[in-house]
Amino acid sequence: xxxxxxxxxxxxxxxxxxxxxxxxxxxxxxxxxxxxxxxxxxxxxxxxxxxxxxxxxxxxxxxxxxxxxxxxxxxxxxxxxxxxxxxxxxxxxxxxxxxxxxxxxxxxxxxxxxxxxxxxxxxxxxxxxxxxxxxxxxxxxxxxxxxxxxxxxxxxxxxxxxxxxxxxxxxxxxxxxxxxxxxxxxxxxxxxxxxxxxxxxxxxxxxxxxxxxxx
Ligand SMILES: Nc1ncnc2c1ncn2[C@@H]1O[C@H](COP(=O)(O)OP(=O)(O)OP(=O)(O)O)[C@@H](O)[C@H]1O
Ligand SMILES: Cc1cn([C@H]2C[C@H](O)[C@@H](COP(=O)(O)O)O2)c(=O)[nH]c1=O
Numbered sequence: 499x500x501x502x503x504x505x506x507x508x509x510x511x512x513x514x515x516x517x518x519x520x521x522x523x524x525x526x527x528x529x530x531x532x533x534x535x536x537x538x539x540x541x542x543x544x545x546x547x548x549x550x551x552x553x554x555x556x557x558x559x560x561x562x563x564x565x566x567x568x569x570x571x572x573x574x575x576x577x578x579x580x581x582x583x584x585x586x587x588x589x590x591x592x593x594x595x596x597x598x599x600x601x602x603x604x605x606x607x608x609x610x611x612x613x614x615x616x617x618x619x620x621x622x623x624x625x626x627x628x629x630x631x632x633x634x635x636x637x638x639x640x641x642x643x644x645x646x647x648x649x650x651x652x653x654x655x656x657x658x659x660x661x662x663x664x665x666x667x668x669x670x671x672x673x674x675x676x677x678x679x680x681x682x683x684x685x686x687x688x689x690x691x692x693x694x695x696x697x698x699x700x701x702x703x704x705x706x707x708x709x710x711x712x713x
Contacts, residue, residue: 535591567611
């Protein structure tokens with residue numbers, strides 16, 4: 499039986515600090531000589547980045563929720579085929595800013611489509627592949643959105659209302675509770691040095707004792 503690389507995902511609501519955490523984890527893993535691919539969703543390929551632009555651009559034309567869901571999974575299918583699976587098969591670690599947990603949170607809960615259509619597409623697009631480790635940066639919706647606003651112009655999702663972001667947060671927390679073996683919840687409302695300390699401890703554990711994953 500051969501081993502593949504580790505698949506790590508970062509999740510959280512708007513402004514939780516994922517990009518900041520990505521950069522921190524990437525530096526730490528590279529210092530430890532981990533052969534690493536850093537990527538994001540929606541995105542990570544030319545097609546995925548094109549879909550991202552359409553999905554995130556505020557527009558007068560509403561995107562139908564089913565169309566939005568399918569675009570997320572279209573981007574994901576290409577991302578898996580072109581980037582994630584080849585990297586994992588070569589033994590590289592993949593660090594991905596958002597993956598299918600985001601679809602459960604945003605389309606399933608935020609858009610109130612429910613888990614079922616997400617689960618059907620997850621099975622079709624991913625087969626058995628699931629992240630090995632998911633770091634959930636948890637922050638109250640108001641705190642996250644205030645941080646995102648502080649950064650400048652808002653994208654199409656960031657323009658949603660408080661109730662939407664509360665549903666997103668509760669969905670993430672409920673999934674983390676159900677699959678506690680895969681998730682690590684980080685209190686992202688804490689000051690940045692504390693968040694980085696928690697991330698450093700998790701990265702140290704992963705390097706010292708990476709979970710065994712087989713192809
Ligand atoms: N722990 C923290 N405390 C205070 N501010 C933070 C913290 N972490 C990140 N920030 C700041 O909050 C803002 C949002 O952070 P970042 O862009 O990393 O979040 P994000 O989760 O990637 O956001 P989005 O999902 O909206 O793209 C940035 O200005 C960042 O400097
Ligand atoms: C993967 C994925 C993402 N989204 C949303 C969540 C965010 O609002 C944007 C991505 O931008 P960010 O810079 O990572 O915050 O897309 C979604 O609704 N569903 C998904 O599956």
